[in-house]
Amino acid sequence: MLRIYEEAKCPKGIVHDYKVSRKLPDALIEVCVLCSKKVVYNKGKDGRIDNTKYARAHQRDTAQPFHGSAELFEKLYGHAEVIKLYKEMRGKKSKQQIAREWEETRRSITRQARRSKLY
Numbered sequence: 570m571l572r573i574y575e576e577a578k579c580p581k582g583i584v585h586d587y588k589v590s591r592k593l594p595d596a597l598i599e600v601c602v603l604c605s606k607k608v609v610y611n612k613g614k615d616g617r618i619d620n621t622k623y624a625r626a627h628q629r630d631t632a633q634p635f636h637g638s639a640e641l642f643e644k645l646y647g648h649a650e651v652i653k654l655y656k657e658m659r660g661k662k663s664k665q666q667i668a669r670e671w672e673e674t675r676r677s678i679t680r681q682a683r684r685s686k687l688y
C-alpha cells in the first residue's frame with residue numbers, strides 16, 4: 570500500500586489538488602482547490618524550489634494507475650476512470666507504455682516546478 574505523505578493529505582479529498590495561485594520572483598504560491606490550503610515554495614539561491622517537497626505535496630498529480638500507487642489512483646479518480654483508461658489503452662499500449670506515459674507526466678510536473686524560476 571502506498572504511503573500518502575503528510576504534506577499531501579487533504580481533509581476534503583484524500584490528497585490536495587493544488588493549483589498555482591501566484592508566481593513571484595522568489596516564491597511559488599499554490600492553493601488547494603478542495604480545502605483552500607495555501608503552500609509557499611520559496612525559491613533557493615539558484616531560483617529553484619525544493620523538488621522533493623513539491624513532489625510529495627503533489628501526489629494527486631503523480632499517482633499512477635499501476636503498481637504501488639494504483640490504489641491511490643483509483644481512490645482519487647474512481648473505478649470508472651481506471652476502467653476508461655484501460656479501455657482506451659487496450660490493444661494499443663502495454664502496461665509498461667502506459668506506466669511510462671504516467672512517469673513522463675510526473676516528470677513534466679517536476680520540470681514545470683523547476684522552470685518556475687522563469688516567472
Ligand SMILES: [Zn+2]
Pocket residue numbers: 578579580581582584585586601602603604605606
Ligand atoms: Zn486540500
